[in-house]
Amino acid sequence: MLVLTAEILLFLAVHCLSWVAAGHALLTKHDPRAALGWTACVLLLPLIGPLLYVLFGISRAQSRAEKIMRRQAAHSPAAPFPPAAPGPSGEEPDIGTAQALCLARTGRRLTGVPLCAGNAVRPLQNGDEAYPAMLAAIAAARSHVFLATYIFTAGKVGHAFVEALAAAAARGVDVRVLVDGVGALYSWRKPWKMLARRGVRTARFLPPALLPPSLTINLRNHRKVLICDAVGFTGGMNIADGNLESAGPHRIQDMHFRCEGPVVSQLRHAFQLNWNFCTDEYVPLPPLPDAEAGPSRCRVIVDGPGNDADVLNDLICGAINVARERVRIMTPYFLPSHDLMAALRSAGQRGVDVRVVLPQKNNLPYMNWATCRLLPGLLAAGVRVWFQPPPFAHTKLLAVDDFYTQVGSANLDARSLRLNFELNMEVFDAAFQARIVEFIDATIGRSRELVHDELVAAPLAVRLRNAACWLFSPYL
Structure with missing residues (x-):
């Protein structure tokens, strides 16, 4: 009887661990596919599943980042926001077009920081x-x-x-x-x-x-x-x-x-x-x-893991979503999130002139290989992509229509948008934006455009290599 009781207790303990791990995955995973995968793993593989989840499923980096953000918030110096005369939207009343006003409001809500004029x-x-x-x-x-x-x-x-x-x-x-x-x-x-x-x-x-x-x-x-x-x-x-x-x-x-x-x-x-x-x-x-x-209106965006919102990812998606004429992107590493991929496809499908400039020769070749796995879907949606010739370009630029530019340290990949502590700056200034677009377009003029047929016609070994690198894109 005692042996039977011990076996029952062990059985209950093992399954209790599985349900605890499943609950943790359901509450902490942002991607439903990750939550479903780990929930199935821990429930179908008692003891082994929870052990795997503890080793590989819990984001210790995210937990450490949350502690860092709480500590910074507790001791944060007073933010030096210059006085402004806000309009009904919470932004300066003369910000410009409805698109600019919408994007300025998005940045304010995501960061809590107002635009400052006179830069x-x-x-x-x-x-x-x-x-x-x-x-x-x-x-x-x-x-x-x-x-x-x-x-x-x-x-x-x-x-x-x-x-x-x-x-x-x-x-x-x-x-x-x-x-x-x-x-x-x-x-x-x-x-x-x-x-x-x-x-x-x-x-x-x-x-x-x-x-x-x-x-x-x-x-x-x-x-x-x-x-x-x-x-x-x-x-x-x-x-x-x-x-x-x-x-x-x-x-x-x-x-x-x-x-x-x-x-x-x-x-x-x-x-x-x-x-x-x-x-x-x-x-x-x-x-x-x-x-x-x-004449520039600017806002500094600080982002990092441990925030409740994906500030840079959401703001970049918002900028692309308000675009009506053109989007120009230059980045060394291009492994965008699902949200950002959807925003780019949507812009291309509604006729926005979306152009992405990437380095032909990357200092991390596997980044380009993983990117090539993603590009066919963008090209099919009307997004155009160029590879610029060496030397390696580390430049990070985003320009939307004729009024908005974003510059800074963040790449368009999972490491920058989810793991690194990054700093970008928004610039609302048509003249500045025109200079950036001129620079990107001049680079396009000496670059090679990538076409859809080139990617789908690549040898099987190349496509398998690209897919294998893409599989690990969240960790690159």
Whole structure:
């Protein structure tokens, strides 16, 4: 009788674990297919199923990210939102067309951040334009210099930044440098360690470590921000010699942006959130002057795992959905979400001129292979795709109709839109948008258009390779 009772108790315990795991999957999975798959697994395979779910089904990165976001929110400095005269929609009444008003309202609801007017945004192509402008701003700074970057490698460029940052600190400027913990592994020599030895305050974002164990390699601070007093820089460019023309055929094409005006306060606030988290320093900063510097209305978007909403994904989908004439996209990694794929197909099917520019030669070849598995559906819907020739293009741009541009650090893939901490910037400015569209269209003029028949006629081995890479696209 006792043996029978023990067997019954073991049976109930095993099945109880299965139901607990099934309940967790139903409550936490956002994709119904993932929820259904894991629920079937844990219920049909008692004991083994829950074990597999614990090992592979629970997103520890997401749980860690939620803790990070709660901690940042608890100690967040007051947001430096400049005063505005909102209209009935909560945005400035003279924002422009109904499309622009709709998109401005979408961004406000997703981020809680209003557009700020009076900004000047200037594109800087490659390191040959961007680095001299950034170094000049560091040299001119008298109050503070805050730098956050994903990769900061040693070399000619790294040495120039070390010298400029150390010189600024030596003359009494508040200099802070934040490098991502995983991005730090790209360089054998560590420029930020040289800075620390010269009195510059430095920090790393979630650095991997064995003791104590900290191997959260999926949570990366991919944001690129430099604030020098009232001048800011952001975009997709890391600090590395590879962004220079002198790097030769293996160089990287990229674009960065110099900003002046009230949006610099939003950039500084984004940096401060990350710095506070990494250092436990919560000292408020004096406000920046909010004098107007140009015609652009801008908003900084900070996004990362742990948010209730997929801010960047939803905002990009919203921008494509309001398009009536054209959509231009340039990105190095293109593995869009289901929502974004649907928005692009819908735009193509309703006659919007949708053009996507991708690198012909990717620094991660398997990304291009996985992308090729997705492209036939887009091409069939009327979306047009070009592969631009080498060198590898790391530029990330979105332009909609004649009024909206989005620039920043985020790629259109699962890692950027679900795992990384990213920073993009919206720009409502027709003249700025025209410059970006002109740049994209000039790139298209020297690129090769991809056609549907080319993909479907590829050899079976190639299509199987592409499909296998696509299968792992959420982890690439």
